[in-house]
Amino acid sequence: MLEANSLCKVYGNTVAVKDLDLKVGPGEIYCMLGANGAGKTTTVNCFLNFIEPTSGNVKINGIDVQKKPMETKEHVAYIPENVMLYRNMSGLENLRYFATLGGSGCTEGDCHDLLARCGLQPDAVGKDVVGYSKGMRQKVGIAIALAKRAGAVLLDEPTSGLDPKSSNEFSELLLQLSSENVAIFMVTHDLFRAKETGTRLGIMRQGELVRELDAEEVSHSEVEKIYLEEMKY
Ligand code: ATP
Numbered sequence: 001m002l003e004a005n006s007l008c009k010v011y012g013n014t015v016a017v018k019d020l021d022l023k024v025g026p027g028e029i030y031c032m033l034g035a036n037g038a039g040k041t042t043t044v045n046c047f048l049n050f051i052e053p054t055s056g057n058v059k060i061n062g063i064d065v066q067k068k069p070m071e072t073k074e075h076v077a078y079i080p081e082n083v084m085l086y087r088n089m090s091g092l093e094n095l096r097y098f099a100t101l102g103g104s105g106c107t108e109g110d111c112h113d114l115l116a117r118c119g120l121q122p123d124a125v126g127k128d129v130v131g132y133s134k135g136m137r138q139k140v141g142i143a144i145a146l147a148k149r150a151g152a153v154l155l156d157e158p159t160s161g162l163d164p165k166s167s168n169e170f171s172e173l174l175l176q177l178s179s180e181n182v183a184i185f186m187v188t189h190d191l192f193r194a195k196e197t198g199t200r201l202g203i204m205r206q207g208e209l210v211r212e213l214d215a216e217e218v219s220h221s222e223v224e225k226i227y228l229e230e231m232k233y
Pocket of ligand 1: 015
């Protein structure tokens with residue numbers, strides 16, 4: 001579903017991503033870890049066609065993102081660290097607006113169901129986003145992503161700044177999505193959540209994927225130990 005083949009991105013003297021090969025299949029949750037500047041966001045941005053690879057390619061659903069950007073966008077939803085919403089519209093209005101824009105044609109009932117499924121408190125649904133916490137905005141963001149019914153979801157540090165309960169609820173939603181065969185690629189610094197939610201974990205260092213782990217085969221403490229070992233170089 002999501003595929004990077006010998007992906008490279010170079011900025012001047014900086015090799016942001018080097019020879020990255022990656023596959024995320026339906027139902028997989030791939031969590032990408034790595035220090036600041038390791039190349040994680042650059043990878044996501046290539047999948048979103050925000051930037052062009054220097055060489056190699058990325059594919060969504062077998063379609064080359066750079067060759068058919070509009071087509072691949074239909075298959076993917078994106079949740080950034082800070083979901084941007086219209087502050088003077090309610091969560092419901094934002095969802096309705098973005099769902100219509102995305103062509104998914106959600107009914108009023110669908111929108112309510114989605115927001116409830118994403119855990120937005122019923123009394124917040126009709127209130128302006130300006131008064132929402134970050135966790136509430138992220139929940140609307142997930143609802144917008146779900147409304148798109150995309151086969152792949154890309155997330156860039158979506159739980160940064162969320163309290164443990166909201167972060168846990170977020171993980172539950174990702175697990176639900178994976179049970180519906182969605183391919184998920186999440187950039188995160190949260191080793192605990194990555195191990196808890198991910199099916200596979202990747203560790204990037206200076207643009208290279210230096211380690212891949214099967215989440216079931218490692219304990220929380222092993223993930224931390226391996227991560228710290230990789231960061232020594
Ligand atoms: P973080 O965890 O801090 O978000 P990251 O792993 O997502 O980091 P990237 O944002 O992908 O890292 O950056 C990878 C490298 O590419 C860094 O050295 C960064 O400085 C460089 N880089 C990213 N974007 C640009 C750009 N537009 N111009 C020049 N260099 C860039």
